[in-house]
Amino acid sequence: MVPLSYYLVLSGILFACGVTGFLIKRNIITIFMSIELMLNGVNLSFVAFAARWQQLSGQVFVFFVMVVAAAEAAVGLAIIIAVFRTRETLNIDQVNLLKL
């Protein structure tokens, strides 16, 4: 049986990849994908714990996260399209109208 720590390390690596991608990438689509990566890293640790402790709540939570992620993907992609239509770029550094 694969030890719990393996899952957790993988989950941490996935999450760290997501964070790094979020921070260094400029393309909004890539950033969006990084967010999904972080969510999946979290999901992995949820199911790992659920399996380890024989509890269903972790798995239930994963379904919640998936539902939210799906909704987020729908809304987020719509926003990205709207941003592109108005500003004709997907470079996040140029979408900074809220600055001082």
Next chain:
Amino acid sequence: MTPNLHLWLIPVLPLIGAAINGLFGKRFSRPTVAAVALTFCGAAFAMALWIAAQFASLSLLHIETVGTWLRSGDFTADFSFYLDQLSLVMLLVVTGVGFLIHIYSVSYMWEEGGYYRFFSYLNLFMFFMLTLVLASNYLLMFIGWEGVGLASYLLIGFWFTKDSAAAAGKKAFIVNRIGDFGFLIALFLIIKHFGSLDFQQVFSSVRPYSAETAGIGFLTAIALLLMVGAAGKSAQIPLYVWLPDAMEGPTPVSALIHAATMVTAGVYMVARSHVIFERAPTALTVVAIIGTLTAIFAATIGMAQTDIKRVLAYSTISQLGYMFLACGVGAFSMGIFHLMTHAFFKGLLFLAAGSVIHAVGGEQDMRRMGGLRTKIPWTFWTMSAGTFAIAGFWPLAGFFSKDAILFQALTSPYGSWIYWAIGLFTAFLTSFYMFRQWFMTFFGEYGGDRDHADDEHSWTGASAPHGHGHGGVHESPKVMLLPLAILAVLSVVGGWMGSERFDKFLSPVFHSGATVSAVEKATPPSFPAEGSKQEPSETFLAIVSVAVAGFGFLLAWILYHQRPELPDQIAASFHGLYHAIASKYWIDELYAVLFVKPLIAISGIVFWRGIEQGVIDATLDGSADSARELSDNLRHMQSGNVRSYAGWIAIGATAVIAYMVWVGMR
């Protein structure tokens, strides 16, 4: 058994009048304003008369409580009103003289702007004065006390566009504050020792005490502090300086507030607190000395004044000194008697002076009057009644009360021949300066057309806002003459009841529960009881004082009628003395150097620049400045760059996780 008199209505009626005129008076026509003011003031007077009419059937002392005002622990103060012989006398004087002066003002102020404002203030004054007089505890009395100060301030500064009037109002208010401070501390002491401010409770807990003959105890302290308050309100040394300046107000105000009623509040308060004063002989001596000194001091200044109203102002201070002398020798009822007669003749003198000023077109300098006897006969005759009354000629009102005071000053256990001698000399001075005024105003030649270009003391500025500048000397309208006539009659007959009967009338107030010691004789139970050997003495003293008054009359007649060039020669030969008197002994200047300027300097440097600007402003401004600086730095975090936000979130999350790991590892 005792009927409900609705005493609370008496002060409240003028308040309603003040509210109506004050809130809506601007839209009223002048007759409406006058009608409202006269109605409510007259209603109060009518109620006072109604109460006086059923006086015989009343069981005094009569107290009516309207409700509890405040309650704090064991201490309570009620809205309750106190009717005894003393407050009945005050009630009648205040409402009666007040009502007459209201009538007079209707015509006197007719051409002035702010007519409704004037009557609103006047009614407001009546409200507070009646509260003061009818209050049944010191706290309610204090409210009235402060309120009349406020009304006085408003009315002195009635012509507030004139700097001198505004300054005089402030001076009166501030000088009164000093006195009120003493009064307030006295109240605190009373609460501390007796746990109440109610007259009945305080006096009944004071009664068991014997007189503090040896040493000075808290009763003396309370009495002295009360006297400080009385000195402020009643313009006694050293706080008298505001009253002469208060003449900047309209003349009816001077008559009502600064002669007949408000300034006598101090005398009333001392008389009301006689139970305390009788047990503090030291304080009584102080009262007598202050009264005597004030009487002669103000009288000497009065001799050299040329402004008709200022002469009367100093005369008022001097007469108030007599009242305090009476209180100080324990003859409280005589003080009140003089208060009453003084209200009549001094009110009359001021109103007549107002009529003179009105007649000569706003002029107040007596040197520019003269020869008015035939031109304004009504004013002349009424003012003559007042002048003879204040000078103490038999059988006018002033004779009886002043003579009674002088008699008491000599014979009462607290008395001394020094008080009597100074009082007698003051009576001479009073007679002299009053007749000086009388001769200068009504005899000789009319000086109004004289050229005064070389006149260095120009008082004309003081009368500038008067709107009476219509040509020719003329008699005042009948509305003004009516109160004059009534007050003239009162000045003549006001003393006829005699000091003995008056004393007897007030005796339930002043003789109930006198101390067991020698103080009992302080307010002689009755004059005949003093023994037959006092009887001729009083007659003799009366003859002496009338002779003195006659001497003053003669001197004034010689100096200001027969040989009008003499006063200037005398003034020239006693130049230094005359100058000192004419400059009012430089007391105002002395106070300016001793108190006013240092206070202004301290206020400017320490309180304004030091504390206000340096501490309070600096703290507030400093905290606001530092908050702005901090946020100025912090706002750079809000770059608008999504990735930098994400970075901050990451850093924050890391910090939280690190903290929790650290907590978990500990």
